[in-house]
Amino acid sequence: MTGASNTTRDATRPAIALRNKAAPAPPPATPGDALRLLREQSLTALVQREIERQIVSGDLAAGAKLNEIDFCNELGVSRGPVREAFRMLEQAGLVRTEKNRGVFVRQVSIEEANEIYEVRAALDGLIGRLAASRITPAQLARLKAVVKRMRAAERTLDADEYFPLNLEFHEVLAEATGNAALIANYRRVVNELNLYRREMLLRDADNITRSTREHEAIIEAVATGQAETAERLLFDHVIRSRERLHRALAMPAPRARKAPRKAA
Amino acid sequence: MTGASNTTRDATRPAIALRNKAAPAPPPATPGDALRLLREQSLTALVQREIERQIVSGDLAAGAKLNEIDFCNELGVSRGPVREAFRMLEQAGLVRTEKNRGVFVRQVSIEEANEIYEVRAALDGLIGRLAASRITPAQLARLKAVVKRMRAAERTLDADEYFPLNLEFHEVLAEATGNAALIANYRRVVNELNLYRREMLLRDADNITRSTREHEAIIEAVATGQAETAERLLFDHVIRSRERLHRALAMPAPRARKAPRKAA
DNA sequence: TTTTTGTAGATTGTCAACAATCTACGATAT
DNA sequence: ATATCGTAGATTGTTGACAATCTACAAAAA
Structure with a gap:
């Protein structure tokens, strides 16, 4: 069942880029759609991004095996590029x-x-x-807008909507620091955690309410420039999130979500 | 002058492993020296470690170009393995x-x-x-031994000896947390910083004295389990190290050190 | 002299093929 | 019936070759 892959090649449509041998003279109307992309980006980078997307989106479940030839097709x-992308994802902590034997989506x-x-x-x-000392008014406004939408999701207890909002809230906050190294490190850590906590907030609706309260307190501290307070609030917020997740995972599982690919 | 490399191949001795085609029947006396290594480690991993070693040791200067074929020889x-290792080092922040055009040792x-x-x-x-709440007596003893050696280096103002001791001090402290994820993140960040601060402490001898004082205060706090104090002391220690480095770099450069390889 | 252009060499990006290892499954023996 | 062994297929590890791009240098033009 697994290997209906290495038979033909033309049937499957390449997802990211055409082969350089096809398309002898592309119409100049298109501004070099994928061609310019390959001028400045390597195939490895494209492949890496695509696989990472599949992992963080949940298309590939934790523990799933990544077959080289399947990705090639x-x-x-x-x-070559697929293997190089694997090495990048390995360093990023997303695969093992x-x-x-092969590479597998990391299990945390x-x-x-x-x-x-x-x-x-x-x-x-x-x-x-x-962020408390460097956030711009525009970023602060965006932060408040996100929390506003979170309150709406809170009323309907819509976890599917709340989850990306939560990510966005912390992402905006990270960007507000203006520290690129910090942002990069933060993203990697959050990426790793998402391998584990995907089901958080899906099980205990009450968590949404509490989490939003904490977000509002964080905004208040950041908006008024209280660096020490914001630092402590965010530190505790993360630790409490961890505890919420543990309590949630101790509960019986809710309805299954859209099925991810096979896990080994 | 640069390329005296792609002429012959047998003259240069492979640094890490023999080709699998040579050595048809190795004597069983040797416990499979490099053979067992390749049973459980990929060439990519070996290459990655060797290049990383050359970077962090300073053999390759910041900005130096890494030629694929040179490393192959x-x-x-x-x-293949060399390119895969490059992708790993890229994710680790050591090369760009x-x-x-190629890959270069990252300039920070x-x-x-x-x-x-x-x-x-x-x-x-x-x-x-x-560390304040989890350090073991053995680790604490090792920490004190390191600081003792630091005091000796302090007297002779031997920066060549002080630098690795400083690394060891913080490494032991990190290990004392027992948090593998923290240790891994910490090491990566320190690795990146070493691309920049190699000359620290070489220029302003007084820094050694101040740094050692701070180390002793940190040990005191960790040994007595004062978590909050240890946290604040270490945070401030790093920030002050940064300021010391900046002041040191503003001074005229001291004598040159053993010449690293060419920088592009 | 300075700038431009063009060509040869070197280097990187990508691919296809070979070798080694692992996995699945069936035959044989107990 | 169960366990062991062995072989065929699939998958990974590694290599060498080809194509595309860049770099350096020299010849020609301004």
Whole structure:
């Protein structure tokens, strides 16, 4: 069942780019759609981004095996770029490699998640401290808009809507620090955590209410430039999120979500 | 002058592993020296570690260009593993890639260093907080031994000895947290910073004295379990290290050190 | 002299093929 | 019936070759 892949090649439509041998003279009307992309981006980067998207979106479940040739067929590239992309994702902590066995979407155990949450708490604390003194009015407005939408999702208890809003809230806050190194580190940590906590807030609706309250307090501290307070509030917010997740995971699972790909 | 490399191949001795075609039947006396290594480690991993070693040791200067074929000849492997190792180092923040131009040892500007130092301060603050409550007596003893050696180096103002001791001090402290995710993140950040601050403490001898004083205060707080104090001391220690570095770099450069490889 | 242009060499990006290892499954023996 | 062994297929690890791009240098034009 798994390998209906290496038979034909033309049937499947390449997802990201055409082969450079096809399309001898593309019409100049299109501004070099995919061509300019390949002028400045390597196939490896494209492949890496696509696989990462599939992982963080949940299309590939934690523990799923990533077959090289399957990705070659799906994306219309050879194994070289795919393998290079695997190495990047490995360093990013999204996949794990076993020699001669393959690469798998990383599984984050509860113990690892606890550890990563502590790292995230420290980073988020710094984010609060810096954002309090550097946030721009535009960013502050965007932050308030996000929380406003969160309150709406809170009323309807719509977790599917709340989850991306939560990500956006913290993303905007991180950007408000203006510290690129911090933003990059923060994103990687959050990416890793998302391998674990995808089901958070889906199980205990009450968490949404409490989380939103904390977000409002954080905004207040950041808006008034209280660096120390914002730092402490964000640190504690992350630690409490961790505890909320643990309590949620101890509960019986709710309805299943759109089925992700097979997990080994 | 640069390319005395692609002429012959047998003259240069492979640095990490023999080709699998040579050595038909190795004597069982040797416990499979490099053979077992390749059973469980990929060439990519070996290459990645070797290049990383050359970067962090300073053999390759910041900005130096990494030529694929040179590494192939030097390590006795083909370009595949070398390119995969490049992608790993890229994700680790040690090299930068320009499409169709090559990869270069990353140059960390003073602005980037400032940003990274803030991240490190947050991580080190967490390290202090956690180490204060989790450090073992053995680790504490090792910490004190390191500081003792630091005091000796302080008297002779031997910066060459002080630098690795400083790294070891913070490494032991990080390990004392028992948090693997924190340790991994911390190491990556320190690795990046080392691209910038190699010359720190080499220029202003007085820094050694001040730094050691702060280390002793940190040990005191950690040893007595004062988590909050240790956190604050370590955070401030990192920020002050950053300021010390900036002051040191503003001074005239001291004698040159052992020349690293060419910088582009 | 300075600038431009063009060509040869070197280097990177990508691909296809070979070798080694692992996995699945059936035959044989107990 | 169960367990062990062995073989065929699939998958990964590695290599060498080809195509595209860049770099350096020299010749020609301004």
